[in-house]
Amino acid sequence: MKVMPTPALLVMHPGLEDQLLDPVVRRRLGCVVDLVSDTAVGDLAGLVELDRLEGVEVLVTGWGCPPLDAEVLDRLPSVRFMAHAAGTVRGIVTDVLWERGITVTSAAAANAVPVAEFTFAAIVMLGKDVFGIRDRHRQARGTAVVVDHASVGNRGLRIGIIGASTIGRLVIERLRTLDVEVLVSDPYLDDAEATDLGAARVELDDLLATSDVVSVHAPVMPSTHHLLDAAALARMRDGAWLLNTAR
Missing domain, CATH: 3.40.50.720 (NAD(P)-binding Rossmann-like Domain)
Incomplete structure (x- = not known):
């Protein structure tokens, strides 16, 4: 039939x-x-x-x-x-x-992949100071630009991931291909799980205070509303980058 x-x-x-x-x-x-x-x-x-x-x-x-x-x-x-x-x-x-x-x-799992790829690419570009080099070249208008190459690159950077969500975990997985230190802050993640992911679990305040790049992957919940307020941003290092691909 x-x-x-x-x-x-x-x-x-x-x-x-x-x-x-x-x-x-x-x-x-x-x-x-x-x-x-x-x-x-x-x-x-x-x-x-x-x-x-x-x-x-x-x-x-x-x-x-x-x-x-x-x-x-x-x-x-x-x-x-x-x-x-x-x-x-x-x-x-x-x-x-x-x-x-x-x-x-x-299709959340499928959607997570391109977001994680974009986040990883953005972190790499930030570590290489792509935007700073672009701006200096624009200001120089074609003349020679002196770049401190010793400070450009991702080796040794500390990347802070807020939220071990599906996207957050995919970003951590991709960061393992770089010579960087990865921190993660998530109230539902324990130390052993963080280690398995390839990251060190820390409290949010410590992550903000010590990371070169902070990437947000926390879900929209009452507990995450205004998670990164003025006080939280003030705890970040001078010159650190905040990358938000979450809601």
Whole structure:
């Protein structure tokens, strides 16, 4: 007996689906679901205009998806799975999904890789004083620029990682390829886990006071709100860099 593909709906900024789903991905997606609309829906208030909504079982969401509250899900009574084609589902997922037993997954792990790569590249460029050299060359306007090469490079730098999150751990993993010292501050990480990652666990104040580069990877939580306030920034070394690729 032929198994019919599961009805699915794209919920994201209209037009974004063409960036996320190239022809190859669309063909693969078409093997497991049947999209009730080839184009994404961003304004769920207009869902009544689409046919077959009551049979939709899968939501493929992305940036621009509104909160999936009771009012929205009442129009989609058969939904049992949500696949978010982006990172955090904060602001989209509500308690209603858990109450109705809807399974939620996201591309957070995949999204973490390019963020970690960018962070690693930024740390390397900071250690090589890329931006300072650029500015000095601009000021010199083509004349000879004297660069203190002894102070340019990453060897021996101390890198402080705030938050052993998925991205934070990927950054630490990449930093192990350099001759640098890595510190990490995370209240949920113990010394043994930090050592396994290739870092030394320290308190936040010590990390701020001793690091050449501080990279933030803490999640948005009440406990991290204003984590780096004026007092925290004042504890950083003169000339240190603060890199924030978190929220």
